[in-house]
Structures are given as C-alpha cells and as structure tokens.
Amino acid sequence: MLWIWESVKHIYAFLAVLPIIPFVLVYFGYAAYTGDRKQAFRIAMDVTTALLIGCVAVLFNRLFNSNFGLYGILLVLLLGGGLLGNAQYRLKGNVDFRRIMRAIWRLGFFVMAFCYIILMCIGLGKSLFMV
Numbered sequence: 001m002l003w004i005w006e007s008v009k010h011i012y013a014f015l016a017v018l019p020i021i022p023f024v025l026v027y028f029g030y031a032a033y034t035g036d037r038k039q040a041f042r043i044a045m046d047v048t049t050a051l052l053i054g055c056v057a058v059l060f061n062r063l064f065n066s067n068f069g070l071y072g073i074l075l076v077l078l079l080g081g082g083l084l085g086n087a088q089y090r091l092k093g094n095v096d097f098r099r100i101m102r103a104i105w106r107l108g109f110f111v112m113a114f115c116y117i118i119l120m121c122i123g124l125g126k127s128l129f130m131v
Helices: 002-017 020-034 037-064 069-092 097-129
Strands: none
Touching: 002 037, 020 037, 037 069, 037 097, 069 097
C-alpha cells in the first residue's frame, strides 16, 4: 500500500515541476474528446491549479526557509472566497457557494501561475548567482 502512495507522490511531483505540460495534455485531450475548446480550457485550468498550488507552496518554502507556503495559499483562497461571498450577498441577497468556489479556483490559477513564474525566476537567479 505504501508503494501506491509513493507512486502518486512521484507522479504529482513530476507533473507539478512543469505545470504547462499537464495543462497542454488536458487541454488538447479534452478538446479532442469533446470538441469544446472553451470547456477544455476551463478543465485544464482547474487541473493545473491543483498542481500550481503545490508547486508554489514548495517554491515559497524553499526560497524563504518557511513552512507557511501551503497555509498561506489556503488562507488567501479562503479570504478571497469570504470577500466574494460577502459581495455576492450584498448584491443578490444570497450566496451561491458553487459559483464562489469556481471563481476563486479559477482566479487562483492566474495568481498561482504569476507566483510560479516569479518564484521560479527568483529561485533560478538565487541558485545561479549564489555559489
């Protein structure tokens, strides 16, 4: 049973190192299967967000010698959900949790992609120039 967990961890780590690869695979695979490119893009974003969260958390922890990366990301996602929920309640009078979760998850894709690029550049620069 332990080998299954280790295999899943290795596959996740491999896919998270370069998140563009799973994004492209899911996008083209789903687009070829259904023919709906908009939906394929959304599904690829959703899958890649999970990989980006893990990768950005590890990059943050390694660069800043911290263990707060994943908790910080989850905190920001929860705060964003609370703010969107409050805005939705004030505008419409009710809260649609599914819509809020989808919006936060997809906004998280763009934020995590930006953080991934920035942290990867900082990490590469730090490793190249700090001999």
